[in-house]
Amino acid sequence: MKPVKVGICGLGTVGGGTYNVLKRNAEEIARRAGRGIEVAQIGARRANPLCATGTTPVTADIFDIANNPEIDIVIELIGGDTVARELVLKAIENGKHVVTANKALIAVHGNEIFAKARAKGVIVAFEAAVAGGIPVIKAIREGLSANRINWVAGIINGTGNFILSEMREKGRPFADVLTEAQALGYAEADPTFDVEGIDAAHKLTILASIAFGIPLQFDKAYTEGITRLTSADVGYAEALGYRIKHLGVARRTERGIELRVHPTLIPADRLIANVNGVMNAVMVNADAAGSTLFYGAGAGMEPTASSVVADLVDVVRALTTDPQNRVPHLAFQADALSDHPILPISECESAYYLRVQAKDHPGVLAQVASILSARGINIESVMQKEAEEHDGLVPMILLTHRVTEQCMNDAIAALEALNDVAGPVMRIRVEHLN
Ligand code: HSE
Numbered sequence: 120m121k122p123v124k125v126g127i128c129g130l131g132t133v134g135g136g137t138y139n140v141l142k143r144n145a146e147e148i149a150r151r152a153g154r155g156i157e158v159a160q161i162g163a164r165r166a167n168p169l170c171a172t173g174t175t176p177v178t179a180d181i182f183d184i185a186n187n188p189e190i191d192i193v194i195e196l197i198g199g200d201t202v203a204r205e206l207v208l209k210a211i212e213n214g215k216h217v218v219t220a221n222k223a224l225i226a227v228h229g230n231e232i233f234a235k236a237r238a239k240g241v242i243v244a245f246e247a248a249v250a251g252g253i254p255v256i257k258a259i260r261e262g263l264s265a266n267r268i269n270w271v272a273g274i275i276n277g278t279g280n281f282i283l284s285e286m287r288e289k290g291r292p293f294a295d296v297l298t299e300a301q302a303l304g305y306a307e308a309d310p311t312f313d314v315e316g317i318d319a320a321h322k323l324t325i326l327a328s329i330a331f332g333i334p335l336q337f338d339k340a341y342t343e344g345i346t347r348l349t350s351a352d353v354g355y356a357e358a359l360g361y362r363i364k365h366l367g368v369a370r371r372t373e374r375g376i377e378l379r380v381h382p383t384l385i386p387a388d389r390l391i392a393n394v395n396g397v398m399n400a401v402m403v404n405a406d407a408a409g410s411t412l413f414y415g416a417g418a419g420m421e422p423t424a425s426s427v428v429a430d431l432v433d434v435v436r437a438l439t440t441d442p443q444n445r446v447p448h449l450a451f452q453a454d455a456l457s458d459h460p461i462l463p464i465s466e467c468e469s470a471y472y473l474r475v476q477a478k479d480h481p482g483v484l485a486q487v488a489s490i491l492s493a494r495g496i497n498i499e500s501v502m503q504k505e506a507e508e509h510d511g512l513v514p515m516i517l518l519t520h521r522v523t524e525q526c527m528n529d530a531i532a533a534l535e536a537l538n539d540v541a542g543p544v545m546r547i548r549v550e551h552l553n
Contacts, residue, residue, distance in 0.1 A: 122155030123435050125218075126184035128206060129196035130163035132304045133220050133247065135170035136424030137194060141431075148428065152435040156428075160184050169420070185210040192434055194427060195219040198308065204228050207243070211235045216438075218430040220247035220423055226321035226337040229328075233448040240442035244430035249322040250275050250399040252422025253415040254429060259403060260329050260450040266405035268330040270370040272552055275322040277397035277417035278306045278313035279345055279365040284395040287353050287362070293346070305397050305418040315344035316365065316380040323367035326401065327378055331371055331459065332451030336378070339461035343381035352474060352545060355516050356384050359502065361472075361549070362392040368550060375462040384472050384549040390414075391552065402552060410552075465525040470499070470549035473531070475515040478539040479506045487515065487540075490533045496522050512541050518549065 127134050141148065141156055149155040161172055162181035178184070185193055185206055193210040197203050200223040207224065210217050211232070219225065225232070225245045236243045246256045250273065259268070274280050278300040285296040297314065300306045305313075312318040320340040328335050345365050356363050366383035369376065385392040390412055394400040399417025404410045416422035437445055447453060477483045484503070491498055497520040504514045519527075531544045 120154045122149075122157040123152075123192065123438070124157050124159035124190050125192040125194055125431065126160045126162065126187060126190040127158055127194045127196065128162040128181040128184050129198065130161055130165075130167045130170060130172070131196065132420050133423045133427065134161075134163065134196040135167035136420035137196065137427045138170050138172060140421060140424045140428050144428075148432060152432045154435055156431055156435060159189055160187055181206055182209060185213060185215065190215060191438070192216045192218060192431060194431070195221055195224070196427070198223070200224045200227050204232070207232055208235060211239050211241055211243070214239060214241060216241045216434045217243045218427055218434060219243065219245050220427055221245070222248040222318065222321035222325060226324040226335055229325070229335040229448075233453070236448065237442075237453060242434050242437060242445060243448060244434055245325070246430045247423050247426035249325050250401055250413070251277070251415070251417040251419060252425045253399060253401065253413050253417065254426065255326070255401045255413045256329060257429075258411070258413055259326065261446060263403065263405055263408055263411070264450070266407045268371070269404045269406065270368065271326050271330050271401060271403050272366055272368045272391070272550065273323065273326065273401035274364050274391065274394050274399050275367050275401065275417065276313050276316070276319040276365060277399055278310065279316070279319065280394065280399070280417070281305065281397045282314070283345060283348075283353075283363060283365060286350060287357070288395070290350065300397070303397070304420065314346055316342040319365065319367045319380045323369055323378060323380055326367070327369035327376060329450040330369060330403070331376060332449065332455065332457050333376065333459060334456055335449075336461050339378060341379040341381070341464040341467070345382055348382055351514070352547065355474065355502065355514070356472065356547075357387070359500065359516070359518065360387050361385060362387050363547065364392065364394075366550065371459070372462070374466065375460040377467040378461050379464060379467055382547050384547055386551060389552055465528065466523060468521050468523050470521045470551070471519045471527055472547040472549055473517045473519065474545035475517070475534055476512040476541045477515050478541065479511060479513045480539055483539045484515065486537055487517070487534060490530055491517075491519065494522075494526050494530050496520070496526065496530055510541070
């Protein structure tokens with residue numbers, strides 16, 4: 120059988136990796152797919168020194184690929200959600216299947232793209248959009264299809280995890296580690312996407328859709344970054360038996376779905392708390408399978424290429440299948456998606472770590488405890504450190520039981536209004552993941 124012709128748009132880190140893996144493993148890939156996969160054209164403005172493309176035709180205009188009648192599958196690896204959206208919609212209009220690693224594109228425009236793809240009977244595959252080389256989309260969408268999924272929690276931004284790990288293990292400054300992550304090709308073009316949690320929120324939005332069968336709703340995700348974390352909080356968390364991770368949490372509750380990305384204290388003895396460096400991990404809690412944990416490289420040239428090529432193999436195998444009988448884009452049939460709402464952060468519930476900077480007077484702890492107890496907030500533990508030399512303030516660290524964010528907001532406002540409390544109260548959510 121003739122090979123399937125594909126076009127790669129974008130020859131950066133992931134594009135170069137995809138080309139290299141397709142070449143190096145061509146024979147094994149063909150044995151799996153049932154046909155060879157040939158890169159018929161590359162769309163790139165500049166060469167990638169890590170990828171020798173030989174005689175493969177290269178065009179500077181990526182739309183040449185979407186319009187090339189020889190090409191069956193367009194691989195979108197340019198990133199961003201403007202030109203990439205136009206490119207993908209053009210490819211679909213021309214009846215081509217699409218493989219993409221673009222989480223922003225899927226999280227923001229996925230509903231529109233999938234509707235167009237269904238109308239045209241083509242596949243849009245996006246395994247590489249979440250957690251790089253970990254096949255977590257396939258695991259949730261297909262491997263766990265018997266289950267009612269309760270929650271998904273993941274470390275899904277390698278750059279952020281790398282920064283937190285280096286800060287904790289080596290005491291390195293934030294900016295220095297970020298520069299290294301950029302040099303290693305992990306960070307987004309705009310690194311605020313990594314450190315402010317936007318990249319993780321894109322990925323979490325996708326995970327929540329395939330876990331719960333809801334439309335993609337990136338605009339409703341709550342996103343908080345890691346830039347406000349101090350090394351003191353990292354140390355206090357450690358002393359209390361926790362690690363701070365930048366976690367994405369999607370949880371189904373009776374009132375709606377929690378969809379939130381923020382720094383989180385996790386008990387240090389959980390496997391996921393020990394995921395370090397650029398590695399990612401996604402934990403899924405489901406009614407039949409219980410908890411499963413998917414771990415691996417969340418970014419990088421060949422790990423991400425591994426997911427792109429796996430999608431290509433799936434698409435090649437499905438080329439001759441009836442479009443009605445394919446795995447639905449969002450795991451659930453398009454006409455069976457649920458309208459269970461996404462909860463605003465004020466209605467989400469978690470336990471909390473609070474750091475209160477208090478004056479060193481008798482009775483301050485009693486005032487703090489009384490504010491919390493008046494709102495029904497149960498204190499789990501309290502740790503008070505000695506006064507800091509520069510300002511004489513005493514850091515008071517409290518762990519609470521679970522309450523709603525609204526209740527905690529009220530309590531924090533009352534704490535900050537106390538004469539004996541200086542500056543803002545530091546709040547970090549706590550998840551036990553059990
Ligand atoms: N910037 C992303 C990360 C790349 O650091 O995880 C993979 O999506």
